[in-house]
Amino acid sequence: MWVAPPLKGGSNKIMGSDALIYSVLIYGLVNGAVIMLTSLGFSLTFGLSGVANLAHGGIYLLSGCLAWILLNTLGLPFLPAAVITMVLAGLLGAGVYWLVLQRVRGLALSEMIVTFTIGIGILEFLRWAGFVTYDFNLPVIIKGSLTIAGVIVDYQRLLVIGVGVLIAVLLWFFSHHTKIGLALRGMAQDEYTALSVGIDSDWAAALSMALGHMIVAMAAIMILPLGLISINVGYDVLTMVLAVTILGGLESTAGLTLASLILGYATAATGMYLNPQWTQVVYLAAIVLVLALRPSGLLGKFKELEERV
Amino acid sequence: MLEVKELMVFYENALAVNNLSLEVKEGEFVGIFGSNSAGKSTLMNTIAGLTLHLKYREERRGGERITILGRLKFDGEDITHLKPVDRVQKGIVLCRERHPIFRDNTVQENLQLGGYLRKEHEVKESIAFVFELFPSLKRRRNQKAGMLSGGEQEMLAIGLVLAARPRLLLMDEPLLGLSPVMQQELVRALKRLSQEKLTIFLAEQYARPIMPLIDRGYVIENGTLIVSGSGKELVDNPEVRSAYFGM
Structure with a gap:
């Protein structure tokens, strides 16, 4: 996995129950930020266009591979490589909409099948292309670490927290206080009313796909340096994103944040007291439990209720 | 300002608008009246370009076959194949039925x-x-x-x-489901808009409150034009009056 929760006797040299608790508290927050940053692109695209982009894991890994190629094969410096990766991911998102999704627009199941197939196709293509060994990793942006309450936390993880919060705030501002953001939200609510006042729904959906992909690419560039670029990461990311959006409630930014923190702490505790291999079980259990007990998610709501008011 | 020429709209084989021709002049308040399924909403959506948008979408995904025949002209320019966004840019703006808002x-x-x-x-x-x-x-x-x-x-x-600063305001059943008091409030607002010389083309099932406002009106049934005339002519027509105006 891209996040390595602290293990007993591991590199963090944690001793005693207090240190274990501190470790869970700190790494829960780190994991939460990682989960939030990874999921923001999915949430944005779904919130603004209604498309559940199940190609998310594939795009995440593809972005990592693109960045690796730009850095290592073409020898570009980090910043241009990151920007080019994000732009390419954005163009891919818009292209997927115009070439494929536009044709099945409004058919939720078809949209999911299409994006899921694209995601799997990308991951298996990368496997075929040879991104399966342990040779591929991205450089950290800031090297070094600091110790908080006896727990070693590297700067890259702290950077992920900062970037995650910053992106979430910027997205909220964009969607609530800019003309284009308002238009995208309007289109997501009622396409034909949006069309009636001159908002081009296809343009808006393509833009939301592009923005979603760009954020996924940024997440990959920020988070993949914490681990290896491997095909399994793509599949893990898809499961994680589904868990966090279902737990938080689709379209709810506050729900996404809350769910990220809950899953962050759950995975940190699981990694600490059981085994990191169990984190996937945490995600899957969250999906099943939430769908069984509160299908709208923790902070999501069904529209029908509002319409009856 | 707006010319609708021999317009026909089919949803698969169902004819929603049948060979309809009408016009709306600049500054006029024109009403179009008819019962449920008369074709009023299809007409409004077609003028606004929404039916064309839906047609293209259905074609792309192999869904329902929608056929639009005839011509739509706005200020003398053919807008039959224009996207909804471009029509709004020109000033054709539709307020759809059942209070569409965000x-x-x-x-x-x-x-x-x-x-x-x-x-x-x-x-x-x-x-x-x-x-x-x-x-x-x-x-x-x-x-x-x-x-x-x-x-x-x-x-x-x-x-x-x-x-959206319309030049031609299209309204589809704005009085639908409103209380009499609220209907009066909206009629007052429509009167004000008419006094401001905004061109209005309004579709309504319950025509009575609208009749005093309109310059001209059309009555359609099963997508076909039945009768047209000034507001007074329509009200004076006993058949139309009893069938559509509740008088």
Whole structure:
């Protein structure tokens, strides 16, 4: 996995129950930020266009591979490589909409099948292309670490927290206080009313796909340096994103944040007291439990209720 | 201003609008009346370009076959194949039936969205006019639109399209489902818009409150034009009066 929760006797040299608790508290927050940053692109695209982009894991890994190629094969410096990766991911998102999704627009199941197939196709293509060994990793942006309450936390993880919060705030501002953001939200609510006042729904959906992909690419560039670029990461990311959006409630930014923190702490505790291999079980259990007990998610709501008011 | 020539619209083999020709001149208030399934909404959606949008979408995904025949002209220009966005740009704006608004946005945000294609100072002017026309919206400008009453939602729906600064305002059953008091309020607003020389083309099932406002009217049934004339001529026609105007 891209996040390595602290293990007993591991590199963090944690001793005693207090240190274990501190470790869970700190790494829960780190994991939460990682989960939030990874999921923001999915949430944005779904919130603004209604498309559940199940190609998310594939795009995440593809972005990592693109960045690796730009850095290592073409020898570009980090910043241009990151920007080019994000732009390419954005163009891919818009292209997927115009070439494929536009044709099945409004058919939720078809949209999911299409994006899921694209995601799997990308991951298996990368496997075929040879991104399966342990040779591929991205450089950290800031090297070094600091110790908080006896727990070693590297700067890259702290950077992920900062970037995650910053992106979430910027997205909220964009969607609530800019003309284009308002238009995208309007289109997501009622396409034909949006069309009636001159908002081009296809343009808006393509833009939301592009923005979603760009954020996924940024997440990959920020988070993949914490681990290896491997095909399994793509599949893990898809499961994680589904868990966090279902737990938080689709379209709810506050729900996404809350769910990220809950899953962050759950995975940190699981990694600490059981085994990191169990984190996937945490995600899957969250999906099943939430769908069984509160299908709208923790902070999501069904529209029908509002319409009856 | 608007010319509809021999318009026919099919949903698969069902004929929704049948060889309809009509016109709306600049500054006129024209009504089109008919019962349920008469083809009023299809006509309005076709003029606004929404039927064309739906047709293309259905074609892309292999869905329902929609056929649009005939010609639509606006200011002498053929707009039959123009996208909805381009029609709004030209000033053709539709207020669809059942108070279409953006429920998760505030009243103020809705009005700003209405002016999406307009310049900032134009949007400000339009919003000021809407608040003057419907003072209750001003009091609720920061309230979520989905929490407004049905009547206020219809006011907001009209405000939303007014913010788009229409030259031709299309309205599809604005009185549908409103209380008599709220109907009176909307009729007052429509009268004001008419006095401002805004060109209005309004479809309504319950024609009685609208009749005093219109310059001319059409009655359609099963997508076919039955009768047309001035408001007075329509009211004076006993068959039309009893069948459509509840008089």
